Amino acid sequence: MGGHFMVEEADSEEKAKTPYRCSECGAADIIRDVTRGELICSRCGLVIDEHMIDQGPEWRAFTSEERSRRSRVGSPTSYTVHDKGLSTMIDWRNCDAYGKKLTPRRRAQIYRLRKWQIRTRVHSSMDRNLAYAMSELDRLSSQLGIPHGVKESSAVIYRKAIEKSLIRGRSIEAMVAASVYGACRMRKVPRTLDEIAKQSRVGRKELGRCYRLVLRELDIEIPIANPIDFVPRFGNELHLSGKAQRMAAQIIEKAKEMGITAGKDPTGLAAASMYIAAIMIGERRTQREIAEVAHVTEVTVRNRYKELIKKLKLEVEI
DNA sequence: AAGACGAAAGTGGTTGA
DNA sequence: TCAACAACTTTCGTCTT
Numbered sequence: 001m002g003g004h005f006m007v008e009e010a011d012s013e014e015k016a017k018t019p020y021r022c023s024e025c026g027a028a029d030i031i032r033d034v035t036r037g038e039l040i041c042s043r044c045g046l047v048i049d050e051h052m053i054d055q056g057p058e059w060r061a062f063t064s065e066e067r068s069r070r071s072r073v074g075s076p077t078s079y080t081v082h083d084k085g086l087s088t089m090i091d092w093r094n095c096d097a098y099g100k101k102l103t104p105r106r107r108a109q110i111y112r113l114r115k116w117q118i119r120t121r122v123h124s125s126m127d128r129n130l131a132y133a134m135s136e137l138d139r140l141s142s143q144l145g146i147p148h149g150v151k152e153s154s155a156v157i158y159r160k161a162i163e164k165s166l167i168r169g170r171s172i173e174a175m176v177a178a179s180v181y182g183a184c185r186m187r188k189v190p191r192t193l194d195e196i197a198k199q200s201r202v203g204r205k206e207l208g209r210c211y212r213l214v215l216r217e218l219d220i221e222i223p224i225a226n227p228i229d230f231v232p233r234f235g236n237e238l239h240l241s242g243k244a245q246r247m248a249a250q251i252i253e254k255a256k257e258m259g260i261t262a263g264k265d266p267t268g269l270a271a272a273s274m275y276i277a278a279i280m281i282g283e284r285r286t287q288r289e290i291a292e293v294a295h296v297t298e299v300t301v302r303n304r305y306k307e308l309i310k311k312l313k314l315e316v317e318i
Numbered sequence: 319a320a321g322a323c324g325a326a327a328g329t330g331g332t333t334g335a
Numbered sequence: 336t337c338a339a340c341a342a343c344t345t346t347c348g349t350c351t352t
Contacts, residue, residue, distance in 0.1 A: 205330085263332095265343070286321065297344055302323070323350070333340080 126162055129172060133158055136176045136200075143199045144191060146184065153183035160218045170210060174202040178210035185222045190229045192267060194295060227252045227261065230270035230294070237293040238285055240278055247277035251308065260311050264304070268296045272304030276314065 102110065134155065141151040157179040161167060167175050177200040184191045193211070197204040215222065228249045235245040251273035255261050261269055271294035278285045287298040294301070308314065
């Protein structure tokens with residue numbers, strides 16, 4: 001029993017989501033792997049679309065479109081150009097160059113111009129910060145291999161953080177890292193705190209603190225970590241089939257229904273259900289292999305999967 | 319010999335007084 | 336602010352395949 005439950009349903013759901021069919025085998029059994037930004041045929045493994053992928057450092061070769069998109073969030077990377085082109089000052093007197101009073105219409109225009117000049121000046125004070133932050137964001141996101149969209153979200157979060165002046169007294173690096181973590185959670189492309197901490201010069205503790213601050217001060221809706229989101233990434237690292245991954249997802253789903261997921265490490269849960277699923281499908285992996293990709297210990301995998309089997313009444317011959 | 323198992327002690331974070 | 340607490344980790348000896 002249960003060996004292939006609901007696989008069909010998963011299929012139709014995917015079909016509804018993506019119009020794609022595999023050009024190799026014609027199957028509509030397409031898996032969307034957000035982590036890698038790929039659409040993959042789960043039957044033959046053909047990568048159908050990898051356009052969502054973030055190619056890491058290469059993206060620095062800006063297209064003009066990309067440059068304009070980036071200028072929305074950041075500033076030029078050079079420290080020297082900040083004031084260039086902005087050095088004209090608008091006089092505060094409402095007179096023209098000859099000392100004549102301005103017409104009301106003209107005055108209104110000048111008023112708007114002044115306003116914008118002030119605004120741009122405020123911006124330029126942020127620029128130094130942003131310039132540094134964005135280059136750090138570049139580095140971090142390419143090292144972590146996160147997709148473009150998530151990076152953009154990170155930038156938006158960071159900007160909000162600046163506007164609320166949350167950066168003061170904290171390191172830029174830490175706040176960038178926290179923004180990235182938040183964006184990953186938001187976009188359901190989970191990275192663990194540890195993974196991010198390892199790539200930045202920020203300790204796990206500090207990163208967690210900053211993240212919580214960001215969470216509290218800017219009210220961003222961030223979905224609670226879902227173990228299922230880890231499945232595709234871990235699954236690919238373990239070379240598990242799509243079938244096994246779906247099975248793991250279903251086990252997690254069941255566990256959630258039974259309410260035994262609260263307070264448990266989501267990565268541990270993902271690891272355990274993948275262990276079970278792999279065995280059920282006949283693609284057994286050792287606890288050690290799984291523990292390694294999930295960054296938890298074998299003991300945790302063990303404890304979780306014992307609990308899952310017991311509570312979910314899964315019968316598995318180990 | 320590698321993998322799985324579980325006990326015991328330690329660690330960092332949350333909670334409630 | 337502090338102690339209790341639950342979850343997770345580390346370590347290690349034993350059992351199983």
